[in-house]
Amino acid sequence: MTEPAGFSLEVENLTVSIPLAAGTLRAVRGISFQVNQGETLCIVGESGCGKSLTSLALMGLLPAKAVRGADRLTLNGVDLTALSERQMSDVRGESMAMIFQEPMTSLNPAYTIGNQLEEALRRHRRVSRTEARERAIYLLEKVGITAAASRLQQYPHQLSGGLRQRVMIAMALMCGPDLLICDEPTTALDVTIQAQILHLLRDLQREFNMAIILITHDLGVVARMADRVAVMYAGEIVETGTAAEVFAAPSHPYTRGLLQCIPIPGRTRRGEHLGSIPGVVPSLVGEIAGCAFANRCPHAAAACRSEPPARDLGPGRMVRCVLEPGALPQMEPA
């Protein structure tokens, strides 16, 4: 089977369900997207929309009770759903890697940085300890850590949060993965450090030509990092497109609501009320009749009682809404 040049991750109709006493929690209800080499896809949504579970589902790291389903889940043409756990562990850390939200607790306190870095490489490649050590130093320097060689002897508790996150990034890159998944990598960090880490990720992506999936709830991060955006709500992707498209012309009422919630310097007048989206996210236990956003949508109509179709608005541009794009009132011009 001939593969297109470059790498890609293809996801079609991914679902994650968790059986509870009260019923089945459908946390991810059939999402589809694609990430290509050298591209950053931002999955943005509020807490509980299923974005973290999506990333765990891709890596095969879901909790034991959760059930993953997908029509298609391929990485570089390899069907991830068909892999055994052992084969999947070969893929993890090697072709796809992940960094998490809490750098303070994501490193084992009992072992040195060097030990944990080298271990990531030696698990997948037959290299000597010296070679592993050299690669570790190389990557530590790449992520902006000075005096890398002496850092190897240090323990995680001796580093600050920002430094630990850099170590996590270096550790993820030890085998040169094609795909890097970042689950809210800067949320737990100081604002100044946030910018540095994002900048670092951008640089690394360019240098190593990686694909990045960046999961976040922060639209500012999206604006800075995304080539393409997927907006998630209640376990579904409600809108996708390039960053420019989604920001300039948001086509889903939820996306619009989100954008109206944030003050934009230069646009939002002083004293002006920020928008808010009334209502709460519906329970994801059991089936949801119709559009999940309907009970909070200012444009809801009778047609919203049945599941809205995914409208194709162009290459890579999708909206899950019954309304015609032109039917929405214009957003205030910049």
Added chain:
Amino acid sequence: MLVYTAKRIVLAILVALTISMLVFSLLYLSGDPATALAGESATSADIEKIRHAYGFDRPVWVQYLSWLANAAQGEFGNSLYFRLPVWDLILERLPTTMTLGVSAMSFAIVLAIPLGVLAAMFPNSLIDRAALFMAVVGQAMPSFWFALMLIVLFAFTWPVLPASGSDTWRHFVLPTIVLGYYATPAFMRLTRTGMLDVLSSDYIRTARAKGLRPWTVLFKHALRNAIIPVVSLAAVQFGFMLGGSVIIETVFALHGAGFLAWESISRSDFPTVQAILLLFSLLYIVLTFVADLLNAWLDPRIRVG
């Protein structure tokens, strides 16, 4: 780490001194020790003679200090019953108790830790419930009764093991099982809780995300962190075992320090009783000190600071 050690040493010494005072004052619980020593049919002249001979006529704190000074040199006087130096008596019996303690501890660890790990890996499964059941049974089972039942089973019904004495290794099998089983529940629960905590931690998620093999995640990453509190517990449990050895050794007539303690207590052999009490307490203090150090050394956050 150095400061930590120094603090611990000072604490240990203070505790040891306090215990020594308590042990020393045990003699005075019955009132006048000279009267107690002299016996029922003694005249007041006899009592005075004994009082002077043993130095009970000196001020209390002088008696304590001289007792302490002697104790530090291993000089506890003679046993009232055997008329032999107490220290020699104890030294003769101590190896038996130590053997029992070490083998019981090993039994407990070999049984409890794998069970605890398995129970944590498969929570609410059959093995988890079995492990917890075993722990509850172990906590509810009086050790002396368990000992007697085992004797009935293995020394009488199927005579494969001796019921009493301490000559061969066979004599240690049943005592080891009883004493070891006594300590197993605590180890199992601690390992299980510790592993459950650790297995749900973020760094284990990271380890899995790196693609590490399950065994590596379990042993190199998880157990290494979960084992730290178990080390402290091992010292505490060994201390309890020393106490429990009194019962076990007595039931099995194992000639160890615990049996000697009980015999001496029954015979009001004060010097021996005091010496053994002091010894067991000191052993416990030393063990907890070592466990604290090990604890600190195992956790880089304390070791490196």
Added chain:
Amino acid sequence: MSVVSNGLPTAQEIVGPTPGQRLRRRLFGHRGIVVGGSILGVIILMALLAPLIAPYDPYDQILTARIKPPVWYPHGTWEHILGTDQVGRDYLSRLIYGSQISLLIGFFAAALSGLIGTAMGIAAGYFGGRVDLVVTFLITCRLSLPVILVSLAVVAVIGGSLEVVILVLGLLLWDRYAVVMRAATLQVRSLDFVAAAQTVGCSTWHILVSEILPNVMNQLIVVATLEFAHAVLLEAALSFLGLGVQPPLPSWGLMIAEGRNYILFDPWLIAIPGVALFTLLLAVNLLGDGARDVTAPENRG
């Protein structure tokens, strides 16, 4: 602007069980609590109704009916359902009256040590500083003492009896209370309502009793059940070694000691009181574990 509901109840419509109902559900849904509680209830009833249900006087020596086997043995009779001991006392009656001893000792020893340990622990946790230092030091000293040996030695000197055993155990078993109450108090102390009470000017005593104590109560209950079991176990061991409750009291531990010489041919003499002890201890442990599960499931294990 119409808002379409998707069929799920709004916030106002959701009605749930009251906290009381929820607690009851958790209590009775927990198998350990139900089993342990029932068994303990039966034993308590047995102890309370002993004069009514025991077929004989437990001290009555019927020398013509010595060492009769229980009814399920070939030579057993229904006259003595659980047989008789070496001086002809009815075993069933002794068993029933023995429950009184175990329960009494367990309760009072746990209460006494609980008083001491809780006071120390809460004081250490609340006042901190030097009080904490002293209490922690005392706990360390107490932990370094081998309890069994000390109890044996003290009882040997003073003389054994029910009261002495309760006193000795009560004065020795306070360590876990102190440790747990101290930790619990430290947790509660930093909560806002304590600061609020202090700001308002409540007296220290009032704060300790009305604010702190209710919030550490659930942990106290867990420790109390475990120390109850501990005391029962220790009394049995002490009596077994001859330095606890004295004959002719029907302490289960003492019964085991008295039956020890006959284990070769008449093993029921030690089996029956042993099973009784085991059952009581099992019930209390199950209750304690259950209490821990219900009040703080995260401490499970």
